[in-house]
Amino acid sequence: MGKEDLTISEAMQGIDKNSFGILFLTDSNGRMSGCITDGDIRRFLLAGGGMEDPAIEAAERHPRYATDMEEAEILYHKKNYIVIPILNEDRVIIDLYCGKSLTEHRTRNSLKVPVVINAGGKGTRLDPFTRVLPKPLIPVGDLPIIELIMQEYRSYNCDEFHIIVNYKKELMKAYFSDNEANYNITWYDEEKPLGTGGGLSLLRGKLKNTFFFANCDALLTANYEEMLQFHRENRNVITMICAYKNINIPYGVVEMGENGVITNMKEKPLMSFLTNTGIYIVEPEVIDDIDDDEAIGFPDIIEREKQKGKKVAVFPVSENDWMDMGQLPELEKMRKKLFEE
Structure with missing residues:
Protein backbone atom coordinates (compact mmCIF):
# COMPACT_ATOMS: atom_id res chain seq x y z
CA MET A 1 0.00 0.00 0.00
CA CYS A 98 -4.87 -13.45 -3.51
CA GLY A 99 -6.11 -17.00 -4.03
CA LYS A 100 -4.22 -20.17 -3.31
CA SER A 101 -1.38 -19.49 -5.73
CA LEU A 102 0.18 -16.35 -7.19
CA THR A 103 0.62 -18.18 -10.50
CA GLU A 104 -3.00 -19.35 -10.62
CA HIS A 105 -4.15 -16.67 -13.04
CA ARG A 106 -0.98 -16.18 -15.05
CA THR A 107 -2.25 -18.05 -18.07
CA ARG A 108 -0.59 -17.14 -21.34
CA ASN A 109 -2.24 -17.16 -24.73
CA SER A 110 -0.55 -18.70 -27.76
CA LEU A 111 1.13 -16.01 -29.87
CA LYS A 112 2.94 -18.20 -32.44
CA VAL A 113 5.27 -15.40 -33.51
CA PRO A 114 8.78 -16.13 -34.86
CA VAL A 115 11.72 -15.10 -32.69
CA VAL A 116 15.01 -13.81 -34.08
CA ILE A 117 17.94 -13.70 -31.65
CA ASN A 118 21.15 -11.85 -32.43
CA ALA A 119 23.85 -14.01 -30.84
CA GLY A 120 26.88 -13.05 -32.91
CA GLY A 121 28.70 -10.59 -30.64
CA LYS A 122 31.92 -11.25 -28.72
CA GLY A 123 30.51 -10.16 -25.35
CA THR A 124 33.57 -8.12 -24.40
CA ARG A 125 31.84 -6.74 -21.29
CA LEU A 126 31.83 -10.29 -19.88
CA ASP A 127 35.52 -10.88 -20.43
CA PRO A 128 37.26 -13.18 -19.38
CA PHE A 129 34.28 -15.61 -19.41
CA THR A 130 33.69 -15.00 -23.12
CA ARG A 131 37.25 -16.03 -23.94
CA VAL A 132 36.03 -19.56 -23.26
CA LEU A 133 32.30 -19.45 -24.06
CA PRO A 134 30.23 -17.28 -26.37
CA LYS A 135 28.09 -14.84 -24.39
CA PRO A 136 24.79 -16.65 -25.09
CA LEU A 137 26.15 -19.80 -23.39
CA ILE A 138 27.23 -18.07 -20.17
CA PRO A 139 25.23 -19.91 -17.49
CA VAL A 140 22.75 -18.19 -15.20
CA GLY A 141 22.04 -20.89 -12.64
CA ASP A 142 21.55 -24.21 -14.43
CA LEU A 143 20.93 -22.86 -17.94
CA PRO A 144 22.69 -20.49 -20.34
CA ILE A 145 21.11 -17.08 -20.82
CA ILE A 146 19.98 -17.78 -24.38
CA GLU A 147 18.00 -20.83 -23.28
CA LEU A 148 16.31 -18.87 -20.49
CA ILE A 149 15.30 -16.30 -23.10
CA MET A 150 13.98 -19.01 -25.42
CA GLN A 151 11.98 -20.62 -22.61
CA GLU A 152 10.24 -17.30 -21.94
CA TYR A 153 9.15 -17.11 -25.58
CA ARG A 154 8.14 -20.76 -25.57
CA SER A 155 5.74 -20.03 -22.69
CA TYR A 156 3.74 -18.03 -25.28
CA ASN A 157 4.02 -20.86 -27.80
CA CYS A 158 6.62 -18.93 -29.81
CA ASP A 159 8.72 -21.92 -30.82
CA GLU A 160 10.19 -20.88 -34.19
CA PHE A 161 13.70 -19.55 -33.54
CA HIS A 162 16.10 -17.88 -35.98
CA ILE A 163 19.54 -17.35 -34.43
CA ILE A 164 22.29 -15.19 -35.95
CA VAL A 165 25.76 -16.39 -34.91
CA ASN A 166 29.40 -15.50 -35.47
CA TYR A 167 31.80 -15.67 -32.52
CA LYS A 168 32.35 -19.28 -31.35
CA LYS A 169 29.33 -20.30 -33.39
CA GLU A 170 30.26 -24.00 -33.46
CA LEU A 171 29.98 -24.16 -29.66
CA MET A 172 26.50 -22.65 -29.92
CA LYS A 173 25.37 -25.17 -32.48
CA ALA A 174 26.93 -28.07 -30.59
CA TYR A 175 25.12 -27.13 -27.37
CA PHE A 176 21.71 -27.14 -29.04
CA SER A 177 22.35 -30.22 -31.17
CA ASP A 178 22.74 -32.14 -27.90
CA ASN A 179 19.84 -30.38 -26.14
CA GLU A 180 16.97 -32.63 -25.07
CA ALA A 181 14.46 -29.76 -25.38
CA ASN A 182 14.57 -30.10 -29.20
CA TYR A 183 14.30 -26.43 -30.09
CA ASN A 184 13.20 -25.52 -33.62
CA ILE A 185 16.20 -23.43 -34.71
CA THR A 186 17.37 -22.08 -38.04
CA TRP A 187 20.98 -20.84 -37.91
CA TYR A 188 22.41 -17.86 -39.82
CA ASP A 189 26.20 -17.49 -40.02
CA GLU A 190 27.72 -14.03 -40.21
CA GLU A 191 30.88 -14.07 -42.30
CA LYS A 192 31.92 -10.80 -40.68
CA PRO A 193 30.52 -8.81 -37.73
CA LEU A 194 27.38 -6.98 -38.84
CA GLY A 195 26.45 -5.17 -35.63
CA THR A 196 23.23 -5.46 -33.66
CA GLY A 197 21.07 -4.96 -36.75
CA GLY A 198 22.95 -5.87 -39.92
CA GLY A 199 22.63 -9.61 -39.36
CA LEU A 200 18.91 -9.34 -40.14
CA SER A 201 19.84 -9.06 -43.82
CA LEU A 202 20.64 -12.79 -43.68
CA LEU A 203 16.92 -13.46 -43.11
CA ARG A 204 15.77 -11.72 -46.27
CA GLY A 205 12.78 -13.61 -47.66
CA LYS A 206 12.65 -15.97 -44.68
CA LEU A 207 9.99 -14.19 -42.62
CA LYS A 208 6.57 -13.13 -43.89
CA ASN A 209 4.99 -11.85 -40.68
CA THR A 210 5.68 -9.85 -37.52
CA PHE A 211 8.57 -11.18 -35.43
CA PHE A 212 10.31 -10.60 -32.12
CA PHE A 213 13.95 -9.50 -32.39
CA ALA A 214 16.16 -9.76 -29.31
CA ASN A 215 19.74 -9.45 -28.23
CA CYS A 216 21.03 -12.51 -26.40
CA ASP A 217 21.91 -10.80 -23.11
CA ALA A 218 18.53 -9.57 -21.85
CA LEU A 219 15.65 -11.47 -20.29
CA LEU A 220 12.26 -9.80 -20.24
CA THR A 221 9.43 -11.06 -18.03
CA ALA A 222 6.80 -8.49 -19.05
CA ASN A 223 3.57 -9.38 -20.86
CA TYR A 224 4.54 -10.23 -24.46
CA GLU A 225 0.90 -10.41 -25.52
CA GLU A 226 0.30 -6.79 -24.49
CA MET A 227 3.44 -5.71 -26.39
CA LEU A 228 2.29 -7.46 -29.55
CA GLN A 229 -1.22 -6.03 -29.27
CA PHE A 230 0.21 -2.50 -28.87
CA HIS A 231 2.47 -3.01 -31.90
CA ARG A 232 -0.36 -4.21 -34.13
CA GLU A 233 -3.00 -1.74 -32.98
CA ASN A 234 -0.64 1.17 -33.66
CA ARG A 235 0.55 -0.32 -36.97
CA ASN A 236 4.20 0.17 -36.09
CA VAL A 237 6.96 -1.21 -38.27
CA ILE A 238 9.16 -1.37 -35.16
CA THR A 239 8.22 -1.28 -31.49
CA MET A 240 11.15 -0.83 -29.13
CA ILE A 241 10.67 -2.32 -25.67
CA CYS A 242 12.09 0.12 -23.12
CA ALA A 243 12.37 -0.12 -19.35
CA TYR A 244 12.12 2.76 -16.92
CA LYS A 245 15.30 3.11 -14.87
CA ASN A 246 15.02 4.95 -11.55
CA ILE A 247 18.25 6.24 -10.04
CA ASN A 248 18.58 8.13 -6.77
CA ILE A 249 21.17 10.90 -7.01
CA PRO A 250 22.96 10.93 -3.61
CA TYR A 251 23.57 14.70 -3.73
CA GLY A 252 21.64 17.91 -3.73
CA VAL A 253 21.10 18.97 -7.36
CA VAL A 254 21.15 22.67 -8.28
CA GLU A 255 19.93 24.27 -11.49
CA MET A 256 21.59 27.56 -12.44
CA GLY A 257 20.40 30.44 -14.56
CA GLU A 258 22.06 33.55 -15.95
CA ASN A 259 24.71 35.18 -13.72
CA GLY A 260 24.73 32.16 -11.43
CA VAL A 261 21.18 32.70 -10.19
CA ILE A 262 19.80 29.51 -8.57
CA THR A 263 16.63 28.59 -10.42
CA ASN A 264 15.87 25.31 -8.67
CA MET A 265 17.20 22.97 -5.97
CA LYS A 266 16.36 19.33 -5.28
CA GLU A 267 17.74 17.30 -2.43
CA LYS A 268 18.78 13.79 -3.53
CA PRO A 269 16.31 13.64 -6.41
CA LEU A 270 15.05 10.50 -8.09
CA MET A 271 15.90 10.51 -11.79
CA SER A 272 13.83 8.41 -14.19
CA PHE A 273 14.58 7.66 -17.82
CA LEU A 274 13.77 5.11 -20.51
CA THR A 275 16.39 2.50 -21.36
CA ASN A 276 16.50 0.37 -24.50
CA THR A 277 16.24 -3.30 -23.48
CA GLY A 278 17.50 -4.54 -26.86
CA ILE A 279 14.18 -6.28 -27.52
CA TYR A 280 11.95 -5.27 -30.41
CA ILE A 281 8.85 -6.23 -32.37
CA VAL A 282 9.54 -5.87 -36.08
CA GLU A 283 7.73 -6.08 -39.41
CA PRO A 284 9.51 -8.05 -42.18
CA GLU A 285 9.58 -5.02 -44.49
CA VAL A 286 12.37 -3.62 -42.28
CA ILE A 287 14.67 -6.44 -43.42
CA ASP A 288 14.29 -5.30 -47.04
CA ASP A 289 15.70 -1.90 -46.06
CA ILE A 290 19.00 -3.44 -44.89
CA ASP A 291 21.70 -3.97 -47.52
CA ASP A 292 23.53 -7.27 -47.80
CA ASP A 293 26.64 -7.36 -45.57
CA GLU A 294 25.78 -3.95 -44.13
CA ALA A 295 27.27 -3.51 -40.64
CA ILE A 296 24.77 -1.42 -38.70
CA GLY A 297 23.31 -1.16 -35.20
CA PHE A 298 19.59 -1.69 -34.83
CA PRO A 299 19.06 1.77 -33.26
CA ASP A 300 20.49 3.20 -36.51
CA ILE A 301 17.99 1.09 -38.47
CA ILE A 302 15.20 2.54 -36.32
CA GLU A 303 16.39 6.07 -37.06
CA ARG A 304 16.51 5.27 -40.76
CA GLU A 305 12.95 3.92 -40.69
CA LYS A 306 11.84 7.11 -38.94
CA GLN A 307 13.50 9.23 -41.62
CA LYS A 308 11.53 7.28 -44.23
CA GLY A 309 8.32 8.27 -42.48
CA LYS A 310 7.57 4.82 -41.13
CA LYS A 311 5.98 4.43 -37.72
CA VAL A 312 8.20 3.39 -34.82
CA ALA A 313 7.24 3.59 -31.16
CA VAL A 314 8.19 2.65 -27.61
CA PHE A 315 6.41 0.18 -25.36
CA PRO A 316 7.46 0.97 -21.77
CA VAL A 317 7.85 -1.76 -19.14
CA SER A 318 8.85 -1.78 -15.50
CA GLU A 319 12.52 -1.84 -14.56
CA ASN A 320 11.70 -4.94 -12.54
CA ASP A 321 10.66 -6.81 -15.71
CA TRP A 322 14.06 -6.40 -17.38
CA MET A 323 17.17 -8.37 -16.48
CA ASP A 324 20.39 -7.52 -18.32
CA MET A 325 23.43 -9.80 -18.09
CA GLY A 326 25.75 -7.65 -20.19
CA GLN A 327 28.04 -6.92 -17.23
CA LEU A 328 29.33 -9.20 -14.47
CA PRO A 329 27.54 -7.44 -11.55
CA GLU A 330 24.26 -7.55 -13.48
CA LEU A 331 24.81 -11.22 -14.26
CA GLU A 332 24.96 -11.98 -10.54
CA LYS A 333 21.81 -9.90 -9.88
CA MET A 334 19.99 -11.86 -12.57
CA ARG A 335 21.01 -15.17 -11.02
CA LYS A 336 19.78 -14.12 -7.57
CA LYS A 337 16.50 -12.76 -8.92
CA LEU A 338 15.70 -15.82 -11.05
CA PHE A 339 16.62 -18.40 -8.46
CA GLU A 340 15.91 -16.39 -5.27
CA GLU A 341 19.30 -17.17 -3.80
Whole structure:
Protein backbone atom coordinates (compact mmCIF):
# COMPACT_ATOMS: atom_id res chain seq x y z
CA MET A 1 0.00 0.00 0.00
CA GLY A 2 1.10 3.58 -0.56
CA LYS A 3 -0.09 7.13 0.02
CA GLU A 4 -2.15 8.71 -2.76
CA ASP A 5 0.33 11.60 -3.00
CA LEU A 6 3.00 9.26 -4.39
CA THR A 7 4.40 10.17 -7.80
CA ILE A 8 4.20 7.79 -10.76
CA SER A 9 7.91 7.04 -10.31
CA GLU A 10 7.46 6.20 -6.63
CA ALA A 11 4.43 4.05 -7.39
CA MET A 12 6.47 2.07 -9.93
CA GLN A 13 9.05 1.32 -7.26
CA GLY A 14 6.31 0.25 -4.85
CA ILE A 15 4.82 -2.11 -7.44
CA ASP A 16 8.26 -3.60 -8.13
CA LYS A 17 8.76 -4.40 -4.44
CA ASN A 18 5.61 -6.52 -4.01
CA SER A 19 4.71 -9.86 -5.56
CA PHE A 20 1.21 -8.87 -6.73
CA GLY A 21 2.10 -6.32 -9.41
CA ILE A 22 -0.40 -3.87 -7.93
CA LEU A 23 -0.33 -1.01 -5.43
CA PHE A 24 -3.31 0.15 -3.37
CA LEU A 25 -3.35 3.89 -2.66
CA THR A 26 -4.68 5.37 0.58
CA ASP A 27 -5.59 8.86 1.73
CA SER A 28 -4.22 10.60 4.83
CA ASN A 29 -6.67 8.67 7.00
CA GLY A 30 -5.60 5.28 5.65
CA ARG A 31 -8.75 4.80 3.55
CA MET A 32 -8.38 3.16 0.14
CA SER A 33 -8.62 5.76 -2.63
CA GLY A 34 -7.58 3.66 -5.64
CA CYS A 35 -5.24 1.05 -7.04
CA ILE A 36 -2.57 1.17 -9.73
CA THR A 37 -0.78 -1.45 -11.84
CA ASP A 38 2.01 -1.46 -14.39
CA GLY A 39 -0.63 -1.40 -17.12
CA ASP A 40 -2.30 1.69 -15.64
CA ILE A 41 1.08 3.46 -15.51
CA ARG A 42 1.94 2.44 -19.07
CA ARG A 43 -1.35 3.78 -20.44
CA PHE A 44 -0.90 7.02 -18.48
CA LEU A 45 2.64 7.57 -19.80
CA LEU A 46 1.70 6.70 -23.38
CA ALA A 47 -1.09 9.29 -23.13
CA GLY A 48 1.47 11.97 -22.26
CA GLY A 49 1.67 11.72 -18.47
CA GLY A 50 4.92 12.30 -16.62
CA MET A 51 6.94 10.36 -14.08
CA GLU A 52 6.54 13.11 -11.47
CA ASP A 53 2.77 13.36 -11.84
CA PRO A 54 0.63 12.10 -8.93
CA ALA A 55 0.01 8.35 -9.12
CA ILE A 56 -3.65 8.87 -8.26
CA GLU A 57 -4.12 10.45 -11.73
CA ALA A 58 -3.31 7.09 -13.35
CA ALA A 59 -5.08 4.91 -10.79
CA GLU A 60 -8.37 3.05 -10.90
CA ARG A 61 -10.44 5.16 -8.49
CA HIS A 62 -13.12 2.56 -7.80
CA PRO A 63 -11.43 -0.86 -7.50
CA ARG A 64 -13.43 -3.90 -6.48
CA TYR A 65 -13.22 -4.80 -2.81
CA ALA A 66 -14.82 -7.11 -0.25
CA THR A 67 -15.87 -6.71 3.38
CA ASP A 68 -14.92 -10.22 4.50
CA MET A 69 -12.82 -13.19 3.34
CA GLU A 70 -15.78 -15.18 1.99
CA GLU A 71 -16.91 -12.32 -0.24
CA ALA A 72 -13.30 -11.78 -1.38
CA GLU A 73 -12.95 -15.41 -2.43
CA ILE A 74 -16.18 -15.25 -4.47
CA LEU A 75 -15.07 -12.04 -6.22
CA TYR A 76 -11.56 -13.33 -6.88
CA HIS A 77 -12.68 -16.51 -8.60
CA LYS A 78 -15.54 -14.82 -10.47
CA LYS A 79 -13.15 -12.85 -12.66
CA ASN A 80 -9.43 -12.75 -13.42
CA TYR A 81 -8.47 -10.45 -10.52
CA ILE A 82 -4.93 -10.22 -9.18
CA VAL A 83 -5.89 -9.57 -5.56
CA ILE A 84 -9.03 -8.48 -3.68
CA PRO A 85 -8.63 -5.98 -0.81
CA ILE A 86 -10.82 -6.49 2.26
CA LEU A 87 -12.01 -3.23 3.85
CA ASN A 88 -13.57 -2.44 7.20
CA GLU A 89 -16.47 -0.03 7.64
CA ASP A 90 -14.07 2.94 7.42
CA ARG A 91 -12.70 1.75 4.02
CA VAL A 92 -9.35 0.87 5.60
CA ILE A 93 -7.64 -2.20 4.12
CA ILE A 94 -7.45 -4.90 6.79
CA ASP A 95 -6.46 -7.88 4.61
CA LEU A 96 -5.79 -9.05 1.04
CA TYR A 97 -7.08 -12.15 -0.70
CA CYS A 98 -4.87 -13.45 -3.51
CA GLY A 99 -6.11 -17.00 -4.03
CA LYS A 100 -4.22 -20.17 -3.31
CA SER A 101 -1.38 -19.49 -5.73
CA LEU A 102 0.18 -16.35 -7.19
CA THR A 103 0.62 -18.18 -10.50
CA GLU A 104 -3.00 -19.35 -10.62
CA HIS A 105 -4.15 -16.67 -13.04
CA ARG A 106 -0.98 -16.18 -15.05
CA THR A 107 -2.25 -18.05 -18.07
CA ARG A 108 -0.59 -17.14 -21.34
CA ASN A 109 -2.24 -17.16 -24.73
CA SER A 110 -0.55 -18.70 -27.76
CA LEU A 111 1.13 -16.01 -29.87
CA LYS A 112 2.94 -18.20 -32.44
CA VAL A 113 5.27 -15.40 -33.51
CA PRO A 114 8.78 -16.13 -34.86
CA VAL A 115 11.72 -15.10 -32.69
CA VAL A 116 15.01 -13.81 -34.08
CA ILE A 117 17.94 -13.70 -31.65
CA ASN A 118 21.15 -11.85 -32.43
CA ALA A 119 23.85 -14.01 -30.84
CA GLY A 120 26.88 -13.05 -32.91
CA GLY A 121 28.70 -10.59 -30.64
CA LYS A 122 31.92 -11.25 -28.72
CA GLY A 123 30.51 -10.16 -25.35
CA THR A 124 33.57 -8.12 -24.40
CA ARG A 125 31.84 -6.74 -21.29
CA LEU A 126 31.83 -10.29 -19.88
CA ASP A 127 35.52 -10.88 -20.43
CA PRO A 128 37.26 -13.18 -19.38
CA PHE A 129 34.28 -15.61 -19.41
CA THR A 130 33.69 -15.00 -23.12
CA ARG A 131 37.25 -16.03 -23.94
CA VAL A 132 36.03 -19.56 -23.26
CA LEU A 133 32.30 -19.45 -24.06
CA PRO A 134 30.23 -17.28 -26.37
CA LYS A 135 28.09 -14.84 -24.39
CA PRO A 136 24.79 -16.65 -25.09
CA LEU A 137 26.15 -19.80 -23.39
CA ILE A 138 27.23 -18.07 -20.17
CA PRO A 139 25.23 -19.91 -17.49
CA VAL A 140 22.75 -18.19 -15.20
CA GLY A 141 22.04 -20.89 -12.64
CA ASP A 142 21.55 -24.21 -14.43
CA LEU A 143 20.93 -22.86 -17.94
CA PRO A 144 22.69 -20.49 -20.34
CA ILE A 145 21.11 -17.08 -20.82
CA ILE A 146 19.98 -17.78 -24.38
CA GLU A 147 18.00 -20.83 -23.28
CA LEU A 148 16.31 -18.87 -20.49
CA ILE A 149 15.30 -16.30 -23.10
CA MET A 150 13.98 -19.01 -25.42
CA GLN A 151 11.98 -20.62 -22.61
CA GLU A 152 10.24 -17.30 -21.94
CA TYR A 153 9.15 -17.11 -25.58
CA ARG A 154 8.14 -20.76 -25.57
CA SER A 155 5.74 -20.03 -22.69
CA TYR A 156 3.74 -18.03 -25.28
CA ASN A 157 4.02 -20.86 -27.80
CA CYS A 158 6.62 -18.93 -29.81
CA ASP A 159 8.72 -21.92 -30.82
CA GLU A 160 10.19 -20.88 -34.19
CA PHE A 161 13.70 -19.55 -33.54
CA HIS A 162 16.10 -17.88 -35.98
CA ILE A 163 19.54 -17.35 -34.43
CA ILE A 164 22.29 -15.19 -35.95
CA VAL A 165 25.76 -16.39 -34.91
CA ASN A 166 29.40 -15.50 -35.47
CA TYR A 167 31.80 -15.67 -32.52
CA LYS A 168 32.35 -19.28 -31.35
CA LYS A 169 29.33 -20.30 -33.39
CA GLU A 170 30.26 -24.00 -33.46
CA LEU A 171 29.98 -24.16 -29.66
CA MET A 172 26.50 -22.65 -29.92
CA LYS A 173 25.37 -25.17 -32.48
CA ALA A 174 26.93 -28.07 -30.59
CA TYR A 175 25.12 -27.13 -27.37
CA PHE A 176 21.71 -27.14 -29.04
CA SER A 177 22.35 -30.22 -31.17
CA ASP A 178 22.74 -32.14 -27.90
CA ASN A 179 19.84 -30.38 -26.14
CA GLU A 180 16.97 -32.63 -25.07
CA ALA A 181 14.46 -29.76 -25.38
CA ASN A 182 14.57 -30.10 -29.20
CA TYR A 183 14.30 -26.43 -30.09
CA ASN A 184 13.20 -25.52 -33.62
CA ILE A 185 16.20 -23.43 -34.71
CA THR A 186 17.37 -22.08 -38.04
CA TRP A 187 20.98 -20.84 -37.91
CA TYR A 188 22.41 -17.86 -39.82
CA ASP A 189 26.20 -17.49 -40.02
CA GLU A 190 27.72 -14.03 -40.21
CA GLU A 191 30.88 -14.07 -42.30
CA LYS A 192 31.92 -10.80 -40.68
CA PRO A 193 30.52 -8.81 -37.73
CA LEU A 194 27.38 -6.98 -38.84
CA GLY A 195 26.45 -5.17 -35.63
CA THR A 196 23.23 -5.46 -33.66
CA GLY A 197 21.07 -4.96 -36.75
CA GLY A 198 22.95 -5.87 -39.92
CA GLY A 199 22.63 -9.61 -39.36
CA LEU A 200 18.91 -9.34 -40.14
CA SER A 201 19.84 -9.06 -43.82
CA LEU A 202 20.64 -12.79 -43.68
CA LEU A 203 16.92 -13.46 -43.11
CA ARG A 204 15.77 -11.72 -46.27
CA GLY A 205 12.78 -13.61 -47.66
CA LYS A 206 12.65 -15.97 -44.68
CA LEU A 207 9.99 -14.19 -42.62
CA LYS A 208 6.57 -13.13 -43.89
CA ASN A 209 4.99 -11.85 -40.68
CA THR A 210 5.68 -9.85 -37.52
CA PHE A 211 8.57 -11.18 -35.43
CA PHE A 212 10.31 -10.60 -32.12
CA PHE A 213 13.95 -9.50 -32.39
CA ALA A 214 16.16 -9.76 -29.31
CA ASN A 215 19.74 -9.45 -28.23
CA CYS A 216 21.03 -12.51 -26.40
CA ASP A 217 21.91 -10.80 -23.11
CA ALA A 218 18.53 -9.57 -21.85
CA LEU A 219 15.65 -11.47 -20.29
CA LEU A 220 12.26 -9.80 -20.24
CA THR A 221 9.43 -11.06 -18.03
CA ALA A 222 6.80 -8.49 -19.05
CA ASN A 223 3.57 -9.38 -20.86
CA TYR A 224 4.54 -10.23 -24.46
CA GLU A 225 0.90 -10.41 -25.52
CA GLU A 226 0.30 -6.79 -24.49
CA MET A 227 3.44 -5.71 -26.39
CA LEU A 228 2.29 -7.46 -29.55
CA GLN A 229 -1.22 -6.03 -29.27
CA PHE A 230 0.21 -2.50 -28.87
CA HIS A 231 2.47 -3.01 -31.90
CA ARG A 232 -0.36 -4.21 -34.13
CA GLU A 233 -3.00 -1.74 -32.98
CA ASN A 234 -0.64 1.17 -33.66
CA ARG A 235 0.55 -0.32 -36.97
CA ASN A 236 4.20 0.17 -36.09
CA VAL A 237 6.96 -1.21 -38.27
CA ILE A 238 9.16 -1.37 -35.16
CA THR A 239 8.22 -1.28 -31.49
CA MET A 240 11.15 -0.83 -29.13
CA ILE A 241 10.67 -2.32 -25.67
CA CYS A 242 12.09 0.12 -23.12
CA ALA A 243 12.37 -0.12 -19.35
CA TYR A 244 12.12 2.76 -16.92
CA LYS A 245 15.30 3.11 -14.87
CA ASN A 246 15.02 4.95 -11.55
CA ILE A 247 18.25 6.24 -10.04
CA ASN A 248 18.58 8.13 -6.77
CA ILE A 249 21.17 10.90 -7.01
CA PRO A 250 22.96 10.93 -3.61
CA TYR A 251 23.57 14.70 -3.73
CA GLY A 252 21.64 17.91 -3.73
CA VAL A 253 21.10 18.97 -7.36
CA VAL A 254 21.15 22.67 -8.28
CA GLU A 255 19.93 24.27 -11.49
CA MET A 256 21.59 27.56 -12.44
CA GLY A 257 20.40 30.44 -14.56
CA GLU A 258 22.06 33.55 -15.95
CA ASN A 259 24.71 35.18 -13.72
CA GLY A 260 24.73 32.16 -11.43
CA VAL A 261 21.18 32.70 -10.19
CA ILE A 262 19.80 29.51 -8.57
CA THR A 263 16.63 28.59 -10.42
CA ASN A 264 15.87 25.31 -8.67
CA MET A 265 17.20 22.97 -5.97
CA LYS A 266 16.36 19.33 -5.28
CA GLU A 267 17.74 17.30 -2.43
CA LYS A 268 18.78 13.79 -3.53
CA PRO A 269 16.31 13.64 -6.41
CA LEU A 270 15.05 10.50 -8.09
CA MET A 271 15.90 10.51 -11.79
CA SER A 272 13.83 8.41 -14.19
CA PHE A 273 14.58 7.66 -17.82
CA LEU A 274 13.77 5.11 -20.51
CA THR A 275 16.39 2.50 -21.36
CA ASN A 276 16.50 0.37 -24.50
CA THR A 277 16.24 -3.30 -23.48
CA GLY A 278 17.50 -4.54 -26.86
CA ILE A 279 14.18 -6.28 -27.52
CA TYR A 280 11.95 -5.27 -30.41
CA ILE A 281 8.85 -6.23 -32.37
CA VAL A 282 9.54 -5.87 -36.08
CA GLU A 283 7.73 -6.08 -39.41
CA PRO A 284 9.51 -8.05 -42.18
CA GLU A 285 9.58 -5.02 -44.49
CA VAL A 286 12.37 -3.62 -42.28
CA ILE A 287 14.67 -6.44 -43.42
CA ASP A 288 14.29 -5.30 -47.04
CA ASP A 289 15.70 -1.90 -46.06
CA ILE A 290 19.00 -3.44 -44.89
CA ASP A 291 21.70 -3.97 -47.52
CA ASP A 292 23.53 -7.27 -47.80
CA ASP A 293 26.64 -7.36 -45.57
CA GLU A 294 25.78 -3.95 -44.13
CA ALA A 295 27.27 -3.51 -40.64
CA ILE A 296 24.77 -1.42 -38.70
CA GLY A 297 23.31 -1.16 -35.20
CA PHE A 298 19.59 -1.69 -34.83
CA PRO A 299 19.06 1.77 -33.26
CA ASP A 300 20.49 3.20 -36.51
CA ILE A 301 17.99 1.09 -38.47
CA ILE A 302 15.20 2.54 -36.32
CA GLU A 303 16.39 6.07 -37.06
CA ARG A 304 16.51 5.27 -40.76
CA GLU A 305 12.95 3.92 -40.69
CA LYS A 306 11.84 7.11 -38.94
CA GLN A 307 13.50 9.23 -41.62
CA LYS A 308 11.53 7.28 -44.23
CA GLY A 309 8.32 8.27 -42.48
CA LYS A 310 7.57 4.82 -41.13
CA LYS A 311 5.98 4.43 -37.72
CA VAL A 312 8.20 3.39 -34.82
CA ALA A 313 7.24 3.59 -31.16
CA VAL A 314 8.19 2.65 -27.61
CA PHE A 315 6.41 0.18 -25.36
CA PRO A 316 7.46 0.97 -21.77
CA VAL A 317 7.85 -1.76 -19.14
CA SER A 318 8.85 -1.78 -15.50
CA GLU A 319 12.52 -1.84 -14.56
CA ASN A 320 11.70 -4.94 -12.54
CA ASP A 321 10.66 -6.81 -15.71
CA TRP A 322 14.06 -6.40 -17.38
CA MET A 323 17.17 -8.37 -16.48
CA ASP A 324 20.39 -7.52 -18.32
CA MET A 325 23.43 -9.80 -18.09
CA GLY A 326 25.75 -7.65 -20.19
CA GLN A 327 28.04 -6.92 -17.23
CA LEU A 328 29.33 -9.20 -14.47
CA PRO A 329 27.54 -7.44 -11.55
CA GLU A 330 24.26 -7.55 -13.48
CA LEU A 331 24.81 -11.22 -14.26
CA GLU A 332 24.96 -11.98 -10.54
CA LYS A 333 21.81 -9.90 -9.88
CA MET A 334 19.99 -11.86 -12.57
CA ARG A 335 21.01 -15.17 -11.02
CA LYS A 336 19.78 -14.12 -7.57
CA LYS A 337 16.50 -12.76 -8.92
CA LEU A 338 15.70 -15.82 -11.05
CA PHE A 339 16.62 -18.40 -8.46
CA GLU A 340 15.91 -16.39 -5.27
CA GLU A 341 19.30 -17.17 -3.80
